[in-house]
Amino acid sequence: MNTVIGSTMFPIINWSLVSLEVLISIALVFLVAVDIALPKNAGKDWIGIFSFIALFGLIIFWSTQGALHGVTFSGMFVMDSLAWFFKGFFLITMVFVFAMTQQFFKSLGERRNEFYLLLWLALIGMCLVASSADFLLMFISIEILTISLYVMTAYLKSDKLSIEAGMKYLILGALASGFFLYGISFIYGTTHSTHFDVIQGYVSTHAMAPMTLFALILIFAAVGFKIAAVPFHMWVADVYQGAPTPVTALLSVGSKAAGFIVLIRLFFDVFGAWHAQWNLVLAVLSAITMTYGNLVAMFQTNIKRLLGYSSISHAGYLLMGAAAGSVLGASGINFYLLGYLFTNLAAFLVIIVFSITAKSDEIADYAGLSQRSGLLACTMLLALVSLAGMPPLAGFFGKFTLLMAVIKSGYVWLALIAGVNIVISLYYYLMVVKRIYVDSPRAASPIAVPASMQLLLGLAIIGIVVIGIFQGPFLDAAMTAVKGMYLAHP
Amino acid sequence: MIIPNLSWILLLPMLGLSFVCLVPADKTSLIRRISSGTILLPFILSVWVYAAYDHVAGGFQFVQNVPWVVPLGISYHLGVDGINSLLLLLLGAASFAAVLVSASIKKRVKEYYILLLITIIGTYGAFLSLDIFFFYFFHEVAAVPVFLMIAIWGSERREFAAMKLTLFLVAGAAIALIGLLALYLATGIQTFDLVQIQQYLTNYPLPVNVQNWIFPLIVVGFGITLTLWPFYTWAPVGYAEAPTAISMLHAGVLKKMGAYAIIRFAIQLMPQAAHLWMPIIAGLAIVNIIYCGLVALTQRDLKYILGYSSCSHMGYILLGLACFNTIGLNGVVYLMFAHGIMVALAFALTGFVVDQTKTRHLDELGGLLKCMPFIGTCFMMAVLASAGVPGFANFIAEVLVLLGSWDQYRWLTVLAIFGLVITAIYLLKAVRLGFQGPLNPRFAQLADAQTLSAKFPYVMLLALLIIVGCLPSIILTHIGSSTKTIVKSMQ
Secondary structure, eight states: OOOOTTOSSOOOOOGGGGHHHHHHHHHHHHHHHHHHHSOSSOSSOHHHHHHHHHHHHHHHHHHTTTTOOEEETTTTEEEOHHHHHHHHHHHHHHHHHHHHHHHHTGGGTHHHHHHHHHHHHHHHHHHHHHTBOBHHHHHHHHHHHHHHHHHHHTOOTTOHHHHHHHHHHHHHHHHHHHHHHHHHHHHHHHHSOOBHHHHHHHHHHSOOOHHHHHHHHHHHHHHHHHHTOTTSOTTHHHHHHHSOHHHHHHIIIIIHHHHHHHHIIIIIIITGGGHHHHHHHHHHHHHHHHHHHHHHHTTOOBHHHHHHHHHHHHHHHHHHHHHHOSHHHHHHHHHHHHHHHHHHHHHHHHHHHHHHHHOOOBGGGGTTHHHHOHHHHHHHHHHHHHHHTOTTSHHHHHHHHHHHHHHHTTOHHHHHHHHHHHHHHHHHHHHHHHHHHTSOOSSOOOOOOOHHHHHHHHHHHHHHHHHHHOHHHHHHHHHHHHHTOSSOOO | OOOOOTHHHHHHHHHHHHHHHHSOTTOHHHHHHHHHHHHHHHHHHHHHHHHHOOTTTOSOEEEEEEEEEGGGTEEEEEEEOHHHHHHHHHHHHHHHHHHHHGGGOOSSHHHHHHHHHHHHHHHHHHHHBOBHHHHHHHHHHTHHHHHHHHHHHOOTTHHHHHHHHHHHHHHHHHHHHHHHHHHHHHHOSOOOBHHHHHHHHHHSOOOHHHHHHHHHHHHHHHHHHTTOTTSOTHHHHHHHHSOHHHHHHIIIIITHHHHHHIIIIIITTOHHHHHHHHHHHHHHHHHIIIIIHHHHHHOOBHHHHHHHHHHHHHHHHHHHHTSOSHHHHHHHHHHHHHHHHHHHHHHHHHHHHHHHHSOOBTTTOOOHHHHOHHHHHHHHHHHHHHTTOTTSHHHHHHHHHHHHHHTTOHHHHHHHHHHHHHHHHHHHHHHHHHHSSSOOGGGTTOOOOOSHHHHHHHHHHHHHHHHHHHOTHHHHHHHHHHHHHHHHHHO
């Protein structure tokens, strides 16, 4: 081992590998300084404007980093194709979430600035999760992400639901963190390391012992909490409903994707050699998760709760890729998440714009939306139909690849259960579509859509349609991300 | 000679669709004109493709092949043979007629035409694709637009009907998708290209036990689209509540995608499994014919009668598919065309009657021949065609199917012939109650289709039925050139 921590020499750090995280941290510190320096009631939303400029700069910077590969910080930090793919994913997610925040928190004034800073903190956390090559860094970065989410979830101090959501999320999240650490301790006890490369070496030469299986299940419990898989989903509905909508959007896309990076990194790669011995557990959990999410979603009357349960079911579909345990399965997860990013954020954009005018998240109030705002109705239609997995939209090809992956791995029964679930989910998505397009409106007033929101809605629609029709380049990107991981897949 | 470019059949309507999206919603007559033009162009191209297809050479012609998703072996592969060139013609005629009769739609015109165009583009794509992925892709594109069209422009129970139809069809599609994916993986050659899979499987057929579990997934999945008994219940209610254009297109063309997929992906690619499973399907087909026919006898609602009748006639298609001989398969493709045109005509005429009288209940109608002689006459012709009277296309189609099945399934064939009698009874009853007898005084003032343009869609469909019925060779040569090879691969 050439990377002993605590040796007398300073480890040599390759700063170019961590440059993105460094720049994000600089942006955060700069924005804190601006926030302090700005006079109260500055009028203009300076933090928001700077955040957007910084985000676009970071996206351009990120796009130049595609070829960067390597491990640094004494083997703690890795920049490989998977990390690169997901950092781009998070940056794009953040563009949407920042814009949502700007609209949603207009009335908060001063307190909105702190919210932006929390978002930046969450972004650092997510990027570090993507680059973790060591259990300690992985744990710390997940905590950075989750703790900023706790605060953001309970951000509406005067709203009971928001406080309740924050509380629930905190308690269950702390429990999940405990599981994660407990699992890591068993792994450390068995392999004498927290470095992924060392652990993979151990795994490939040893059989799975009951203790390591126990450790894997503990770690999966923590990941299951992040991705909202049954039986670790208890928080989802209340938190999705109670949290401010931009946070819900971040939870459903960014936080879920962070969970899936951990899943791919650990269960596909590091513990990949043991996959065959316990993937039946993943397959069964996948079936239960998707079925539970879809069945409960049918009876929801609040759109955020509905998307909460639907997000549980999507975790179930995504787990199919993990159960398949093949390159195709992992690439399917990446592709699915990419489509899910635009699809789900489109839905949340509509919810935010609608709730600002209508002051409601009840599905009943969406009646006749098509006659109040054609753009909102059309975006919601495309988002819901894409979530249901209908061509020619992004959601279809994701499900297609995942179904192919599980059938290839021999789980035809899982594919059939997924097929039944697609029909169930179509039912409740179409019920919302029916409200929007068929029912007559409760209020006749048209809904104004601000220009910035129009731009983002258009971007989301383009994303949904382009990924759905020109699948090739995106699948290539998703596959490259998996094939170029720094530890070769066993 | 200029060779037709099949991509234009897809691209032109897409272009038209984007024009329609750009026109303001209140300019309804402009929207109608663009939409009709948009549907007329691929119809003309389809006629051209049909005429230019060389049935002596056979095989797939006018092929275009662009790799699309290379890692999975998906390609944008278009081409026609004798079977799908005929189905293009069917779709062209039915969709043009459907757009013309949509003139009666008065509310939310723009949305209506956008959804109608998407449905038609999807169906064209499915018939043109020689790639299994793209067939599935296009075939599913129509699902949500059809849901919306039934739910918005349908009659009383439209929301129930729309949901039931969509969920049944998507369930079928999901089952079929799993079958298709299993087929793709079982070949192990990493391609969705139908032509390559065909060639590969001719030389290296799949093991029989693998075929035996993939085959029923595909046949039942697409069988739901084809209203295979007992999965037909979505159809009568769906067609009854749908707006006229969707009843015409769905009963006439969209459900034929099921039969097309069964021919292409199940029977041709897995012949050994077909010999095991198709006799069972033939038995179900007879239940289709007799049971749905008997249910149609008890109906008093004109559109329900047509809906059950259409389910009953799918039995003949399924029976023909189970024959494994050229004459039966020719009959199947012939019947897909003939039934498609006939049912589109019948639903178009019913739509006209319902628009005028505001009812489809036979007890309230009566004597309509007196006030609308043209529509009434056309309806009687459609009924005669459906009942299998010589001179109409359906007669030849049904005779071919029955001849094909005579050797294999003698008793079933006798029952199927009996089914024709049932058809004649319920359809003639509908004519007697609806169009003959005393005229309900409420309807004395109603107007017939008067202008030439109003009569045109009906005349066009009727003319096709009669021409194809009198000159079978103009389509049999096309069909025969392709069914020959399919039947050869099954022996």
